[in-house]
Amino acid sequence: MTNVAPAVPDRHPPLGGGPRRGWYRRNEIAVTPWLFLLPGLLFFAVYVIIPIFQSFQISLYEWNGLGDLSETGEYVGLANYERLLGGDRKFETSFWNNVRWLVLYLLAIPAGLFIALFLNQTVAGIRVYKSLFFFPFVLSQVVVGLVFSWFYLPREGLLNAILAVFGAGPVNILGDPDLATYGIIAAGLWPQTAYCMILYLTGLNAVDPEQVEAARLDGAKGWKMLWYVILPQLRPATFIAFVVTIIGALRSFDFIAVMTNGGPFGSTRVLSFYMFEEALSEFGFRMGYGSAIAVVLFMLMLVFITYFLWQMWSDERAARR
Amino acid sequence: MRSILTALAATTALAGAAHADAHAPALSGTLRIVSDMSNPAPRAVMEELASGFDEMHPDLTVELEVVDREAWKTQIRNTLSANPPDVVNWYAANRMGPYVEAGLFADVSDLWQEEELQDLQAVKGAMTIDDKQWGVPYTYYQWGIYYREDIFDELGLEEPATFEEEKANCQKILDAGKKCYAIGTKFLWTAGGWFDYLNMRTNGFDYHMRLANGEIPWTDEGVAQTFANWRELIDMGAFIDDHQSYSWQEALKFFTDGEATAYLIGNFAVAPMRDAGLTDEQIDFYQFPAINPDVEMGEDAPTDTFHIAAGAQNMDAAKAFLKYVVSPDVQTDINSGEKLGQLPVNAKSSVDADEFLEQGFEMLQNNATGGVAQFFDRDFPAEMASVGMEGLQEFMVFPDNLEDIIARLEEARQRIYE
Numbered sequence: 064m065t066n067v068a069p070a071v072p073d074r075h076p077p078l079g080g081g082p083r084r085g086w087y088r089r090n091e092i093a094v095t096p097w098l099f100l101l102p103g104l105l106f107f108a109v110y111v112i113i114p115i116f117q118s119f120q121i122s123l124y125e126w127n128g129l130g131d132l133s134e135t136g137e138y139v140g141l142a143n144y145e146r147l148l149g150g151d152r153k154f155e156t157s158f159w160n161n162v163r164w165l166v167l168y169l170l171a172i173p174a175g176l177f178i179a180l181f182l183n184q185t186v187a188g189i190r191v192y193k194s195l196f197f198f199p200f201v202l203s204q205v206v207v208g209l210v211f212s213w214f215y216l217p218r219e220g221l222l223n224a225i226l227a228v229f230g231a232g233p234v235n236i237l238g239d240p241d242l243a244t245y246g247i248i249a250a251g252l253w254p255q256t257a258y259c260m261i262l263y264l265t266g267l268n269a270v271d272p273e274q275v276e277a278a279r280l281d282g283a284k285g286w287k288m289l290w291y292v293i294l295p296q297l298r299p300a301t302f303i304a305f306v307v308t309i310i311g312a313l314r315s316f317d318f319i320a321v322m323t324n325g326g327p328f329g330s331t332r333v334l335s336f337y338m339f340e341e342a343l344s345e346f347g348f349r350m351g352y353g354s355a356i357a358v359v360l361f362m363l364m365l366v367f368i369t370y371f372l373w374q375m376w377s378d379e380r381a382a383r384r
Numbered sequence: 385m386r387s388i389l390t391a392l393a394a395t396t397a398l399a400g401a402a403h404a405d406a407h408a409p410a411l412s413g414t415l416r417i418v419s420d421m422s423n424p425a426p427r428a429v430m431e432e433l434a435s436g437f438d439e440m441h442p443d444l445t446v447e448l449e450v451v452d453r454e455a456w457k458t459q460i461r462n463t464l465s466a467n468p469p470d471v472v473n474w475y476a477a478n479r480m481g482p483y484v485e486a487g488l489f490a491d492v493s494d495l496w497q498e499e500e501l502q503d504l505q506a507v508k509g510a511m512t513i514d515d516k517q518w519g520v521p522y523t524y525y526q527w528g529i530y531y532r533e534d535i536f537d538e539l540g541l542e543e544p545a546t547f548e549e550e551k552a553n554c555q556k557i558l559d560a561g562k563k564c565y566a567i568g569t570k571f572l573w574t575a576g577g578w579f580d581y582l583n584m585r586t587n588g589f590d591y592h593m594r595l596a597n598g599e600i601p602w603t604d605e606g607v608a609q610t611f612a613n614w615r616e617l618i619d620m621g622a623f624i625d626d627h628q629s630y631s632w633q634e635a636l637k638f639f640t641d642g643e644a645t646a647y648l649i650g651n652f653a654v655a656p657m658r659d660a661g662l663t664d665e666q667i668d669f670y671q672f673p674a675i676n677p678d679v680e681m682g683e684d685a686p687t688d689t690f691h692i693a694a695g696a697q698n699m700d701a702a703k704a705f706l707k708y709v710v711s712p713d714v715q716t717d718i719n720s721g722e723k724l725g726q727l728p729v730n731a732k733s734s735v736d737a738d739e740f741l742e743q744g745f746e747m748l749q750n751n752a753t754g755g756v757a758q759f760f761d762r763d764f765p766a767e768m769a770s771v772g773m774e775g776l777q778e779f780m781v782f783p784d785n786l787e788d789i790i791a792r793l794e795e796a797r798q799r800i801y802e
Binding site: 326340343344345347349 | 458482781
């Protein structure tokens with residue numbers, strides 16, 4: 064009876080017997096995620112984080128972007144900021160346009176919610192309608208911008224054809240410095256609404272039917288049902304819609320570049336477009352000034368981003384309790 | 385069999401070398417060219433130039449990269465500083481200033497000393513900064529008023545020679561329910577053309593150039609007079625409505641439809657006019673009429689150029705290519721009607737038998753005694769040009785804002801030329 068196998072398999076690590084395990088083997092669980100993250104972190108640092116600090120640095124120089132900064136750039140301290148914030152009319156126009164974008168772009172959220180509620184039904188072929196409503200978001204922004212600029216064309220445009228039916232018009236929306244920005248925002252709202260709609264449609268899928276049933280038994284209907292039962296459950300969707308819309312509004316660039324190129328007479332510039340114009344466009348040779356604009360825009364975004372991060376962090380904490 | 389082949393190869397190589405020797409020292413290695421001649425016709429020309437030069441020099445490989453013309457305007461900076469090719473396309477006058485100052489273009493003054501380039505003296509000024517030359521021109525084209533000859537005949541109008549006649553013509557055109565001038569200012573530069581001409585005709589070429597160099601304030605009386613002349617046309621309603629929403633190509637439709645009878649533009653507009661179905665009997669051309677009889681006529685004739693990058697790897701081949709491009713035969717060939725359809729810069733070249741090229745050449749040779757300017761966005765420094773053209777566009781739509789516009793331009797002038 065010498066060769067009896069143990070009844071329970073031996074799970075203890077061999078004591079001193081086998082070869083010692085390497086450092087990586089011992090720390091595998093802690094190290095592997097970082098190895099997978101490494102390429103991403105590297106790219107994020109090289110293309111996002113470091114350029115942010117480079118912009119800070121360049122914004123202190125007068126530099127035309129040609130050659131090396133240390134050779135062809137001239138250190139001017141805060142002069143770029145002084146000029147930017149000390150009554151640069153182009154900057155003021157761009158700033159207020161950015162504010163307009165921020166406020167009006169948020170209309171995409173209620174509009175998206177409304178369409179989502181409208182489409183959240185079980186009717187034959189509803190998926191087709193959902194896809195049709197989602198379609199503008201799939202299109203390239205450049206294409207949307209082009210289509211809208213044709214829509215707005217002063218004589219041949221569809222908008223003026225419609226207005227003519229009612230005996231109104233013609234209007235030249237993109238040629239009027241008072242209207243052009245609103246015209247572009249309207250074009251931007253079209254795909255953004257579709258985006259918010261899809262966020263709410265997924266949110267609505269997660270709404271608890273038992274709660275709705277219970278509310279119905281308690282006699283809740285219509286607006287009350289929406290406000291007290293559905294909307295609170297859509298809070299995560301609203302938060303995400305808010306984040307993407309705010310950031311989308313601050314980043315607005317493509318529509319402006321395609322539809323008006325900043326015109327007429329620079330009335331539709333926003334900060335990102337102004338930055339591009341000063342630093343990178345055909346006649347833009349002022350890297351320093353452009354960087355100063357970029358820094359100001361970054362600071363503005365930081366306010367919102369900090370708020371979003373804080374909000375997310377406190378939500379997480381509340382959920383863990 | 386093998387020996388015959390080797391012998392054949394040897395003789396061909398010899399013949400090739402002898403051929404190259406006759407022109408210049410044998411060139412070897414690689415010649416890298418980045419070109420912005422991306423439209424179909426210019427692209428074909430560029431490809432032909434590259435392969436033609438390649439064939440002349442058996443030991444040399446020519447590598448050509450064609451970049452979209454608009455994209456090149458922003459790409460050139462990176463290309464020149466990161467990985468410079470040997471030869472690039474660009475534009476003359478102030479437009480090449482930043483690259484010259486940053487030391488990215490090579491000084492080619494020695495090339496201009498050579499005999500072959502003596503026939504280009506007319507455009508030497510546009511290639512000169514700090515008494516040195518920084519490239520060679522390969523083509524240029526005239527600007528002027530292109531008009532609908534058939535509509536002028538119908539209304540009994542003649543080509544005007546003075547501003548008074550111009551305005552009288554315009555009034556008749558307006559009375560006939562048409563607009564006098566098509567223009568699309570969405571991309572701003574077309575408005576610069578009008579300013580160039582009105583200012584050169586009101587104050588003269590030298591005044592215009594001093595304004596471009598920042599020596600004259602925008603608040604000057606002369607500038608005010610230029611705007612006053614312009615305003616007369618604007619107040620008449622001479623320009624098409626909503627031009628701030630159209631590109632120059634989109635505005636061309638007003639001209640081809642006959643809703644507007646004239647277009648102040650460069651000769652490059654003739655091809656699209658013909659493509660739109662207008663015959664040469666329907667379009668014609670006249671020099672921008674005189675306004676102030678005391679000043680000589682100055683003209684806009686933008687020049688497109690080749691430059692050598694300062695970081696070029698094959699300087700000899702690059703210089704030889706520049707010489708090749710400006711030689712009389714090549715100039716005649718590439719500027720002909722079925723190729724670029726523009727004017728050759730070499731005085732020994734011949735101008736293609738095209739109604740507009742002949743008229744334009746004649747005008748620039750004999751009737752531009754004031755001088756030849758490049759264009760608003762090439763004569764003025766980049767930043768002044770962009771601020772300026774935006775102001776000009778605003779003036780064309782809201783002439784009442786003039787005072788504010790002038791103040792803005794003057795503020796920019798004091799900052800930019802300091």
